[in-house]
Amino acid sequence: MTTSNSFYNEFRSLTGFSPMRWQCRLFERLLKDDIPEACDIPTGLGKTSAIVLWLLALVHQARDGCVRLPRRLAYIVNRRTIVDQATATVEGMRRRLLQPEGPDWEEHAHILRGIASVLGGLSASKEPLLGVSTLRGELADNEEWKADPARPAIVIGTIDMIGSKLLFSGYGDGRYRRAHHAGLIGQDTLIIHDEAHLTPAFSDLLRRIADEQERSREPRRVRVMELSATQRDGGKGALQLEAVDETDAHTGRIVKHRLDAKKWLRLHRCDNVVQGLAEKATLHIEAKAKVLVYVRSPEDAQQVADVIRKKTGKAADERVALLTGTIRGYERDRLVNGDRVYRAMLDPESSVAETVYLVSTSAGEVGIDLDADHLVCDLTTLDAMIQRLGRVNRRGGESREARVDVIWTEQDEKPGEKASAMDKAVAATLHILQDWVNKSNGANGLLVSPRHLRTLVEELSAKDREAAFSPEPTIPPLSDILLDSWSLTSIEDMPGRREVAAYLHGLTGDPPETYVVWRKEVTLLSQSRVDESTLTDWFRACGIEARERLRDRTDRVRKTLDELLTAHRRRAPKDGEQDFPILLLDERGRARWSTLSEIVKRPERDLPDVLAYRTVVLPVEAGGLDRHGLLDGKATGPINDIDVAEKATGVGRRERWLEVRTAGGESQWRRLLSDGVAKPSSELSERERIPLKRGEEGAEDEGESTDLVLFELPEKAARESPETARVRQPLAEHTKAIQRHMEAIADRLGLEPTIKEALVAAARWHDRGKDRPVWQRYAQNDNGSEPLAKSTRYLHGRALGGYRHEFGSLLEAMADPEIAKHPERDLILHLIAAHHGWARPHFERRAFDNEGPLDRSTGERRLPTTAANEQALVEAMQRFGRLHQRFGRWGLAWLEALVRCADIAASKPAAPPSPAADGAG
Numbered sequence: 001m002t003t004s005n006s007f008y009n010e011f012r013s014l015t016g017f018s019p020m021r022w023q024c025r026l027f028e029r030l031l032k033d034d035i036p037e038a039c040d041i042p043t044g045l046g047k048t049s050a051i052v053l054w055l056l057a058l059v060h061q062a063r064d065g066c067v068r069l070p071r072r073l074a075y076i077v078n079r080r081t082i083v084d085q086a087t088a089t090v091e092g093m094r095r096r097l098l099q100p101e102g103p104d105w106e107e108h109a110h111i112l113r114g115i116a117s118v119l120g121g122l123s124a125s126k127e128p129l130l131g132v133s134t135l136r137g138e139l140a141d142n143e144e145w146k147a148d149p150a151r152p153a154i155v156i157g158t159i160d161m162i163g164s165k166l167l168f169s170g171y172g173d174g175r176y177r178r179a180h181h182a183g184l185i186g187q188d189t190l191i192i193h194d195e196a197h198l199t200p201a202f203s204d205l206l207r208r209i210a211d212e213q214e215r216s217r218e219p220r221r222v223r224v225m226e227l228s229a230t231q232r233d234g235g236k237g238a239l240q241l242e243a244v245d246e247t248d249a250h251t252g253r254i255v256k257h258r259l260d261a262k263k264w265l266r267l268h269r270c271d272n273v274v275q276g277l278a279e280k281a282t283l284h285i286e287a288k289a290k291v292l293v294y295v296r297s298p299e300d301a302q303q304v305a306d307v308i309r310k311k312t313g314k315a316a317d318e319r320v321a322l323l324t325g326t327i328r329g330y331e332r333d334r335l336v337n338g339d340r341v342y343r344a345m346l347d348p349e350s351s352v353a354e355t356v357y358l359v360s361t362s363a364g365e366v367g368i369d370l371d372a373d374h375l376v377c378d379l380t381t382l383d384a385m386i387q388r389l390g391r392v393n394r395r396g397g398e399s400r401e402a403r404v405d406v407i408w409t410e411q412d413e414k415p416g417e418k419a420s421a422m423d424k425a426v427a428a429t430l431h432i433l434q435d436w437v438n439k440s441n442g443a444n445g446l447l448v449s450p451r452h453l454r455t456l457v458e459e460l461s462a463k464d465r466e467a468a469f470s471p472e473p474t475i476p477p478l479s480d481i482l483l484d485s486w487s488l489t490s491i492e493d494m495p496g497r498r499e500v501a502a503y504l505h506g507l508t509g510d511p512p513e514t515y516v517v518w519r520k521e522v523t524l525l526s527q528s529r530v531d532e533s534t535l536t537d538w539f540r541a542c543g544i545e546a547r548e549r550l551r552d553r554t555d556r557v558r559k560t561l562d563e564l565l566t567a568h569r570r571r572a573p574k575d576g577e578q579d580f581p582i583l584l585l586d587e588r589g590r591a592r593w594s595t596l597s598e599i600v601k602r603p604e605r606d607l608p609d610v611l612a613y614r615t616v617v618l619p620v621e622a623g624g625l626d627r628h629g630l631l632d633g634k635a636t637g638p639i640n641d642i643d644v645a646e647k648a649t650g651v652g653r654r655e656r657w658l659e660v661r662t663a664g665g666e667s668q669w670r671r672l673l674s675d676g677v678a679k680p681s682s683e684l685s686e687r688e689r690i691p692l693k694r695g696e697e698g699a700e701d702e703g704e705s706t707d708l709v710l711f712e713l714p715e716k717a718a719r720e721s722p723e724t725a726r727v728r729q730p731l732a733e734h735t736k737a738i739q740r741h742m743e744a745i746a747d748r749l750g751l752e753p754t755i756k757e758a759l760v761a762a763a764r765w766h767d768r769g770k771d772r773p774v775w776q777r778y779a780q781n782d783n784g785s786e787p788l789a790k791s792t793r794y795l796h797g798r799a800l801g802g803y804r805h806e807f808g809s810l811l812e813a814m815a816d817p818e819i820a821k822h823p824e825r826d827l828i829l830h831l832i833a834a835h836h837g838w839a840r841p842h843f844e845r846r847a848f849d850n851e852g853p854l855d856r857s858t859g860e861r862r863l864p865t866t867a868a869n870e871q872a873l874v875e876a877m878q879r880f881g882r883l884h885q886r887f888g889r890w891g892l893a894w895l896e897a898l899v900r901c902a903d904i905a906a907s908k909p910a911a912p913p914s915p916a917a918d919g920a921g
Helices: 001-016 019-032 049-065 086-100 106-122 159-165 174-186 200-215 252-259 273-285 298-312 329-338 341-347 382-389 421-442 450-459 464-469 480-487 501-505 521-527 532-541 554-571 715-718 729-751 755-765 774-776 805-814 818-819 827-834 866-885 889-906
Strands: 038-040 072-077 132-133 153-158 188-192 223-228 260-267 291-293 320-323 356-358 374-378 399-408 512-520 548-551 581-585 592-596 615-619 655-659 666-673 686-693 705-712 788-790
Touching: 001 019, 001 086, 001 106, 001 450, 019 049, 049 086, 049 106, 049 153, 049 188, 049 223, 049 252, 049 554, 049 666, 072 086, 072 174, 072 399, 086 106, 086 153, 106 715, 106 788, 159 174, 159 200, 159 501, 174 188, 174 889, 200 223, 252 320, 252 450, 260 421, 273 291, 273 298, 273 374, 291 298, 291 341, 298 320, 298 356, 320 341, 329 341, 329 532, 341 356, 382 421, 382 450, 382 464, 421 464, 421 655, 480 889, 512 705, 521 581, 521 615, 521 686, 521 705, 532 581, 532 592, 532 686, 532 705, 532 788, 548 554, 729 755, 729 889, 755 805, 755 827, 755 889, 805 827, 805 866, 818 827, 827 866, 827 889
Parallel strands: 038 223, 072 153, 072 188, 132 153, 188 223, 260 399, 291 356, 291 374, 320 356, 374 399, 512 615
Antiparallel strands: 512 548, 581 592, 581 615, 655 666, 655 705, 686 705
16 A cells, blocks of 8 residues: 555545545655644645644654654644634544544554554653543643653644743743643644644744754754744745646535635624614524624623523523633633533534524634634634634535624724724725725625635735734843743742733733632631641642633733622621732742732832732632633622632542541541542542641640642542552562663654663662651651552651652762763763753752661661762753753753653553554654
């Protein structure tokens, strides 16, 4: 079978469709490791298939015995995107690979098994053959993309989610995870930036990082490809459609139908946007059609939805759905998975017995495979208008025609002298649309099929196009000093180190945003006066996940929370002043206490806004969430599912419990989200514990205590925090296991021999410092004769007195004569020191080893001197500087991540890795 025939059949087996000619061209380029900088493909022609094409090209390279493409793919979706088509593509592809005998694709079973076999041969472990992590559903927090660095993996996320990790500043990440995530995103990764024209600052950042990595000769630098149907420069130099795409015997007809899909645009001036949109939308009320309504403002979107609901009468909720970027993730997922209106918009083959309406903000403009019959919208910028038009009559066909009604007001036409850049771009768009409509002289309006619209846009002058597109943000300079400051991840607070948001999105005129979350433990933690350092540890362990958050502009969040506080105070007793404790989390996950009354105050002039780009964690008693998942100042009562922190299933499952221990030592357990007395499942292991109550000495209930405890599956605990994985492993056993996994990873990745030796040596030595009595007491090892590397239970971290076991390991390794002779001594010692996020560049002095290793010949411990500890501390910083220069920022972090991945694999009960396959590297 020829490569082209093989690819054709494999593509069909993974997608159910024949590949278009442009997809064949992209596959051939990827196969040659010739990754185009951009793909300029019109909406509706399968741009997200780039994920499938990368995977198949990787499979073909593996069969040929020479993998050159990156093994991970990071697919970046716009932060406004509520749901992404990329997720559906990946989930469908993975289902077929894991269940090749599925009834809907069993004819391709032998091909799917062949693909799966090759993918399995690339992996260094027996994890599922393709790692997938996405923004929503069960895959949201499984972290599969970083479990095995040799295994092909896909992570789909927003600029904030993935971009912050790339810059060593992952939102909510602690010291251990910052460099780990940066290494795995910033090396051996193809970054696909979808709808790149919407976020030019991030495109610029990616290009500068790629250039910097090339200049620094990093071992496996990132590769970047942009996807867009709306290039600002007209798509020069990008992979585009060619004439052959429309003449192909198999797919040409599909391409023509989508390029020539009939859509007729009309402009309507009105005085009130909400009334104008509702009026035009309800013209279709008897048409048995799927009508999409786009509105720029979330407030207007809600009002439009309410007006349409009133006009549709009974069962309005079954006919009208609302989709905004301000909906909490949990309700968003329910909408996506079960809402009748939304599902109808996704299925072009479905018919509706009565007209349905989806009212959406910009959250539904990009990344979603909607296919409405008709469109009603207010005016926006030209690039956003093109996105909207791509969601109506998306697939075309000879019998389909869509009506597009665009509402505009006098303010859109004449925005005024003090108008924002966005308002001016909207006005420029209106003038362009008016000119096109006047020149068209069409009885049905202006034809805006993808082909005709592209022709119209290409005929615009560069000046007119730029004026009508959404304003480009100012991009701040990215200096070596700034990149270095982010990569120094062991330093929590560094003067002059800027937050990364401005570099991900540019210096825009957009107002800042705030996340809001509800947690039941907030009141308990406040009553117990838990300190902020302990709170930070808790929220890093029991992290805020996508389903828990809603996002809105900071000013709107403050206004709504102020309304909420006022509503509570009206209901409070006259002699009581109602208030609520709240927690604020910054972008690095650090927590601090505040109150609702404090955060609703307007910030003083020239002082930073305490809510800007922060997460507000409210107690459930405060309420503030309506049944649709929107922030609501009138919703003073708690609703069902207001705390959804435990809604994940599968490997992401977690539970919060209260343990009450009596003076006699008996324990009673109560799950935080239920009233019944029970006991945590034996399937779960303890991850984090916070003391809430301790009995006073001499009191009647002396010894009685209450703890808040987080439980999760051991697999998740080991992956997120291998240092304290809840599985009993003797030190000698763990050392052998991590060596095996490290060798398998290095072999699969095809690393050069001396680098492999350094990684294996670091793995062998990295836990030597755990044999110290202080660490064994911390691990509650009652049998001190056999040192443990992992335990089923641990004391609080304070029991270590600041000691870092990897610092003890470093001291031992520095004295070893074999390591001293190794050509990669620097690398070995750094990988040992940096294993848990320290030594980038420093350790604190309290990490010193004051006990030393056991001398087997004398039975005594060789106590290190203060001078030896001081020397090791200084040399660790110097060593980091040298290796930083040699491997580059991300290259060094990647090598560190490889050892951590081996440790993660060795820290959970699992079968040993399979031997390396010939030619897989």
